Amino acid sequence: xxxxxxxxxxxxxxxxxxxxxxxxxxxxxxxxxxxxxxxxxxxxxxxxxxxxxxxxxxxxxxxxxxxxxxxxxxxxxxxxxxxxxxxxxxxxxxxxxxxxxxxxxxxxxxxxxxxxxxxxxxxxxxxxxxxxxxxxxxxxxxxxxxxxxxxxxxxxxxxxxxxxxxxxxxxxxxxxxxxxxxxxxxxxxxxxxxxxxxxxxxxxxxxxxxxxxxxxxxxxxxxxxxxxxxxxxxxxxxxxxxxxxxxxxxxxxxxxxxxxxxxxxxxxxxxxxxxxxxxxxxxxxxxxxxxxxxxxxxxxxxxxxxxxxxxxxxxxxxxxxxxxxxxxxxxxxxxxxxxxxxxxxxxxxxxxxxxxxxxxxxxxxxxxxxxxxxxxxxxxxxxxxxxxxxxxxxxxxxxxxxxxxxxxxxxxxxxxxxxxxxxxxxxxxxxxxxxxxxxxxxxxxxxxxxxxxxxxxxxxxxxxxxxxxxxxxxxxxxxxxxxxxxxxxxxxxxxxxxxxxxxxxxxxxxxxxxxxxxxxxxxxxxxxxxxxxxxxxxxxxxxxxxxxxxxxxxxxxxxxxxxxxxxxxxxxxxxxxxxxxxxxxxxxxxxxxxxxxxxxxxxxxxxxxxxxxxxxxxxxxxxxxxxxxxxxxxxxxxxxxxxxxxxxxxxxxxxxxxxxxxxxxxxxxxxxxxxxxxxxxxxxxxx
Ligand code: IVH
Numbered sequence: 001x002x003x004x005x006x007x008x009x010x011x012x013x014x015x016x017x018x019x020x021x022x023x024x025x026x027x028x029x030x031x032x033x034x035x036x037x038x039x040x041x042x043x044x045x046x047x048x049x050x051x052x053x054x055x056x057x058x059x060x061x062x063x064x065x066x067x068x069x070x071x072x073x074x075x076x077x078x079x080x081x082x083x084x085x086x087x088x089x090x091x092x093x094x095x096x097x098x099x100x101x102x103x104x105x106x107x108x109x110x111x112x113x114x115x116x117x118x119x120x121x122x123x124x125x126x127x128x129x130x131x132x133x134x135x136x137x138x139x140x141x142x143x144x145x146x147x148x149x150x151x152x153x154x155x156x157x158x159x160x161x162x163x164x165x166x167x168x169x170x171x172x173x174x175x176x177x178x179x180x181x182x183x184x185x186x187x188x189x190x191x192x193x194x195x196x197x198x199x200x201x202x203x204x205x206x207x208x209x210x211x212x213x214x215x216x217x218x219x220x221x222x223x224x225x226x227x228x229x230x231x232x233x234x235x236x237x238x239x240x241x242x243x244x245x246x247x248x249x250x251x252x253x254x255x256x257x258x259x260x261x262x263x264x265x266x267x268x269x270x271x272x273x274x275x276x277x278x279x280x281x282x283x284x285x286x287x288x289x290x291x292x293x294x295x296x297x298x299x300x301x302x303x304x305x306x307x308x309x310x311x312x313x314x315x316x317x318x319x320x321x322x323x324x325x326x327x328x329x330x331x332x333x334x335x336x337x338x339x340x341x342x343x344x345x346x347x348x349x350x351x352x353x354x355x356x357x358x359x360x361x362x363x364x365x366x367x368x369x370x371x372x373x374x375x376x377x378x379x380x381x382x383x384x385x386x387x388x389x390x391x392x393x394x395x396x397x398x399x400x401x402x403x404x405x406x407x408x409x410x411x412x413x414x415x416x417x418x419x420x421x422x423x424x425x426x427x428x429x430x431x432x433x434x435x436x437x438x439x440x441x442x443x444x445x446x447x448x449x450x451x452x453x454x455x456x457x458x459x460x461x462x463x464x465x466x467x468x469x470x471x472x473x474x475x476x477x478x479x480x481x482x483x484x485x486x487x488x489x490x491x492x493x494x495x496x497x498x499x500x501x502x503x504x505x506x507x508x509x510x511x512x513x514x515x516x517x518x519x520x521x522x523x524x525x526x527x528x529x530x531x532x533x534x535x536x537x538x539x540x541x542x543x544x545x546x547x548x549x550x551x552x553x554x555x556x557x558x559x560x561x562x563x564x565x566x567x568x569x570x571x572x573x574x575x576x577x578x579x580x581x582x583x584x585x586x587x588x589x590x591x592x593x594x595x596x597x598x599x600x601x602x603x604x605x606x607x608x609x610x611x612x613x614x615x616x617x618x619x620x621x622x623x624x625x626x627x628x629x630x631x632x633x634x635x636x637x638x639x640x641x642x643x644x645x646x647x648x649x650x651x652x653x654x655x656x657x658x659x660x661x662x663x664x665x666x667x668x669x670x671x672x673x674x675x676x677x678x679x680x681x682x683x684x685x686x687x
Contacts, residue, residue, distance in 0.1 A: 019053065022049055022052060026053060072161050086132060090181065093316075096323070103272065118305060123296065124295075127209075130182070130617075131145055131159060133182075138170055146617060153619065157222040162184065169259055174258070179239050181235060184213050190229045216230055233263055234252070293324070294323060297321050313676065325387075330383055330384065330400055332381070334352060336351075336367065347367075366394075366395050378399055379410050382400070383403035385399075420437050420440040441471045450524045469494070479580065480589075483589070516593040526567045528568060536560075546568075550569070551566060603678040606643070608635045610644075613648030644663065
């Protein structure tokens with residue numbers, strides 16, 4: 001570049017032309033390198049161009065513009081990020097996990113638009129951080145994180161350092177203002193390099209590329225972000241003032257033409273079967289990609305039809321995430337224990353050497369039943385593969401046979417119930433061993449323990465040991481019997497002072513007023529967690545109506561799958577269960593919901609939420625502010641008053657305490673979902 005120095009005397013006009021030429025050249029090579037992955041010049045040649053541009057800009061500072069390639073890193077570190085409100089909220093996606101669920105999704109959509117032919121557009125579902133970029137007159141003016149979808153953080157200075165994001169775009173008919181949305185990713189190979197360097201320097205290792213991408217974007221100092229090799233894949237147009245294409249496929253093609261990085265593997269599909277093939281192909285290629293994906297996204301291609309289908313809550317009916325199977329890890333199975341469930345089922349479970357799966361430490365896993373263990377030839381002492389999907393309990397897929405040493409032992413089901421010592425039976429055609437002793441304390445005990453627990457009927461003062469005593473002395477046989485107890489009966493019990501007897505009776509009486517959702521949850525129906533119970537209560541508002549619901553009606557509820565629907569339906573067809581409902585009804589337990597919301601009442605009133613671990617999408621103060629704005633309290637430590645714990649990666653003692661206290665624990669995604677839902681309840685209009 002020595003010859004360039006000769007031109008020190010360049011006139012301003014010549015300099016201006018040369019600067020423009022150099023910028024165009026650098027932009028072209030940036031695009032070739034960062035967007036198309038096909039560089040045409042060496043790094044040395046590229047650096048020479050950039051050096052020359054810098055030199056000219058130093059000589060003629062008036063020529064510097066914010067979209068010059070020399071200006072990617074600019075500005076001082078900030079104290080905190082400004083909150084920005086998204087003009088059009090960023091939506092979420094519903095999930096499906098298999099072809100049947102995908103077909104059900106299509107059926108639901110088709111029913112709404114009879115006679116319309118749907119073309120799909122298939123994309124990868126990137127596992128990174130969602131951002132929104134605003135361009136005004138072709139220049140990038142703002143970059144924001146997704147945040148809650150309604151509000152995010154202004155990370156413009158940081159996103160400007162991402163080389164696959166054009167600082168300006170040009171071409172015919174570009175809308176005066178528009179917003180592009182996409183996902184910031186950390187390339188997997190670079191992630192490995194970064195961790196190796198950190199390890200050598202004795203620094204903390206990062207957990208995964210996704211959180212590292214999020215962490216890199218949310219650095220207060222853009223210099224740090226600039227040093228991270230982030231990439232952006234663009235997947236939609238948020239909004240635009242001006243003419244834009246009428247389909248998703250044409251939109252992405254247009255955005256690709258403007259210089260944005262759009263996945264070349266995106267494909268149109270004329271039928272759902274084609275979309276399923278796209279999924280299979282993507283799944284096969286997943287490991288060969290240098291960035292994280294956790295499924296594919298299938299979108300209705302036509303915006304006209306998208307508008308017809310609309311949005312439910314925060315999830316569009318016109319798009320769905322078809323997720324890959326859950327993440328797996330291997331660890332040693334130390335012991336197999338057996339629990340007696342609420343229905344008398346003997347449930348074997350594995351105690352594991354703790355292992356991290358999808359950012360969560362797993363110590364236990366379900367083994368379902370004896371056949372499951374036999375079929376997979378799982379032995380005590382084996383190294384096993386563990387899988388965790390969403391929030392469900394982890395399961396063991398099978399042993400790593402090559403890792404066997406010969407000291408592993410086979411498991412056999414105990415012939416008698418570990419609780420009541422009566423013989424267990426395995427009925428014809430059933431995989432489950434059951435204790436059929438109706439007086440087995442374990443069964444009733446598990447059910448009643450669940451009934452009185454905090455997330456269910458919250459009967460303070462009736463703890464596990466009291467439930468055990470009631471059962472042992474025959475005072476109660478089921479949950480409804482709790483309401484027949486008297487102070488005198490309780491005071492007769494060992495170690496029971498009259499005062500505590502009175503407290504327990506008061507607490508039992510008080511529980512009759514618990515919301516319907518809690519009553520439904522308290523019944524202990526398989527697969528009906530607190531969230532599902534809430535949805536059922538909201539939908540039916542009445543126990544009798546729920547009991548009468550058909551399986552089809554139940555599975556029509558958007559978030560309820562066929563397994564849950566089947567479980568609920570079957571539960572209400574059992575004589576014993578109906579008798580229990582009748583007894584609860586006679587005792588005065590709420591069976592119907594009258595939703596009365598006092599003015600100023602907020603959805604999270606009375607909730608005490610503790611945030612722990614690292615959050616990807618939100619800053620801690622932002623999350624706490626959201627909790628407070630919805631009427632909740634943001635607690636600093638986990639106590640028995642804590643109603644919910646939001647745990648991110650690297651959560652430590654608070655998470656352990658929450659597990660000990662059996663406080664409900666959710667992750668950040670679930671938290672954001674609940675925030676969305678609460679916003680809807682208080683009438684924040686999102687669309
Ligand atoms: S479309 C329809 N397309 O998934 C509205 N999202 O659960 C959703 N994501 O926060 C946006 N890859 O960050 C869309 N090809 C893709 C995507 C994608 C990843 C993320 C996105 C969003 C989340 C929605």
